[in-house]
Amino acid sequence: xxxxxxxxxxxxxxxxxxxxxxxxxxxxxxxxxxxxxxxxxxxxxxxxxxxxxxxxxxxxxxxxxxxxxxxxxxxxxxxxxxxxxxxxxxxxxxxxxxxxxxxxxxxxxxxxxxxxxxxxxxxxxxxxxxxxxxxxxxxxxxxxxxxxxxxxxxxxxxxxxxxxxxxxxxxxxxx
Numbered sequence: 001x002x003x004x005x006x007x008x009x010x011x012x013x014x015x016x017x018x019x020x021x022x023x024x025x026x027x028x029x030x031x032x033x034x035x036x037x038x039x040x041x042x043x044x045x046x047x048x049x050x051x052x053x054x055x056x057x058x059x060x061x062x063x064x065x066x067x068x069x070x071x072x073x074x075x076x077x078x079x080x081x082x083x084x085x086x087x088x089x090x091x092x093x094x095x096x097x098x099x100x101x102x103x104x105x106x107x108x109x110x111x112x113x114x115x116x117x118x119x120x121x122x123x124x125x126x127x128x129x130x131x132x133x134x135x136x137x138x139x140x141x142x143x144x145x146x147x148x149x150x151x152x153x154x155x156x157x158x159x160x161x162x163x164x165x166x167x168x169x170x171x172x173x174x175x
Contacts, residue, residue, distance in 0.1 A: 019086040026078045034071050038064070058118045066107040066114070073103040101160045109153035116145050 041060045048057050077100050084092040120142045123133055155165050 019082050023079055023082050026082070027075050030071050030075045030078070034068065037067055037071075062111060062114045062118060066110045070103055070107040073107075074100065077103075098160050098162075102157050105153050105156050105160070109149050112149050113146060116142060116149070 041064055045057065045060050048059070077096050080092060081096050084090075084096070120138060123138050124135055155168070158165050158168070
């Protein structure tokens with residue numbers, strides 16, 4: 001005599017709400033990372049104040065706001081990803097990864113530009129420079145560096161969104 005095995009699926013009422021728990025845990029981890037980042041930046045800044053004056057004094061200015069906004073962007077994208085997976089919005093997946101990568105590129109470019117601004121300011125306004133630096137040269141170099149960072153970030157973002165930048169680079173080379 002052969003017995004049949006019948007699998008009876010018992011619906012778990014809590015399984016429908018696990019996506020909310022996933023969102024809450026993800027946002028909690030992002031808030032913890034933000035808190036730890038604040039503590040590390042504050043610690044590095046406090047240590048640099050006791051020593052010679054250099055770029056570490058401005059580390060909170062250079063890094064804090066871009067990283068803070070990046071964490072918010074990651075939190076929003078996490079919520080959108082989990083919600084899209086829960087409600088089966090499959091067309092979001094490609095766009096959300098491109099948005100996440102674009103956020104990283106923009107924030108890194110922003111941090112580089114903030115660091116450049118602090119370096120520019122310290123070169124022009126510190127009296128401890130042994131050699132006097134030509135202010136016009138520093139201004140021109142700063143503007144060139146800004147344009148280069150913006151162009152590189154823009155080309156990386158275009159590449160992330162699937163545009164072929166090789167013709168653009170070739171056209172720029174001709175120009």
